[in-house]
Amino acid sequence: MVSMMPLPFTISDLRQRPEFFDTVAERIWQAWWKPDNYPLGHITGRLRENMSDTPIPLALVAHDGETFLGTASVIASDLAERPQLTPWVAAVWVEPQARRRGVGGALVNRATQDCFALGFSRVYLCARPQRLALYEGLGWIAIERNVGPHQMIVFVRDAKTGPDQPFAAMKIDRPNPVR
Numbered sequence: 001m002v003s004m005m006p007l008p009f010t011i012s013d014l015r016q017r018p019e020f021f022d023t024v025a026e027r028i029w030q031a032w033w034k035p036d037n038y039p040l041g042h043i044t045g046r047l048r049e050n051m052s053d054t055p056i057p058l059a060l061v062a063h064d065g066e067t068f069l070g071t072a073s074v075i076a077s078d079l080a081e082r083p084q085l086t087p088w089v090a091a092v093w094v095e096p097q098a099r100r101r102g103v104g105g106a107l108v109n110r111a112t113q114d115c116f117a118l119g120f121s122r123v124y125l126c127a128r129p130q131r132l133a134l135y136e137g138l139g140w141i142a143i144e145r146n147v148g149p150h151q152m153i154v155f156v157r158d159a160k161t162g163p164d165q166p167f168a169a170m171k172i173d174r175p176n177p178v179r
Contacts, residue, residue: 009069009103011110014059015051024059024071027093055118056087060110062094062103070094072107074115079126081148087115089125105138116159126152 014020022044029043050059056076062069071093078088089111094104108125115123127135132142132153140155147154 009062009064009098009106011060011062011106014047014061014071015053017061017063018051019066020061020063020068020071021047021051023068024061027071027095028091031093032091058111058114059091060107060114062098062107068095069098070103070107072104072111074111078124079148079152079154082124082154085124085154087118087120087123089115089123092125104134108135108138112157121159123157125155125157127155129153 014024025040025044025047028047029038029040033043034040047059050057050073056074059071059073061071071091072089073091075088075090076086077083078090079085089108092104092108094107112123125135125140126147128150129145135153135155136142140157142153143156144154145151
């Protein structure tokens with residue numbers, strides 16, 4: 001069996017690495033918006049909001065020098081069906097050649113930590129059912145499933161409650177229990 005060595009990479013705020021802007025916009029568009037016939041310009045406009053000097057939204061980029069590896073964003077709302085929940089880790093994308101090497105997990109963890117550093121005690125994420133094991137493995141708790149037209153799972157992650165529990169789960173209401 002071949003052992004996969006972790007890739008050396010850096011995670012930067014897109015505002016500090018604007019040369020990756022077009023690549024991030026194109027990947028997000030291809031993955032989530034093009035199938036619903038949105039133009040690329042729709043995404044570049046939304047991503048441009050990440051370039052302002054505000055805490056949220058923000059976009060992160062994983063890279064090895066000048067090589068793009070992946071991206072993740074923090075946005076106020078990611079599901080029209082759950083507008084009261086905020087903030088969200090969203091648009092997590094890892095290049096195929098960088099997958100299964102910790103890039104996605106590192107992006108999600110960094111985005112989550114950035115939310116906690118901003119004073120949020122809870123962060124949300126939604127994903128399709130085939131990503132359940134991935135996000136649970138990263139410490140996220142599924143609180144609801146079959147949400148919206150894409151049958152998304154809603155996950156939550158809570159800020160640390162003590163030095164030995166960096167992502168301890170708190171008791172939460174579960175409107176549609178995950179079975």
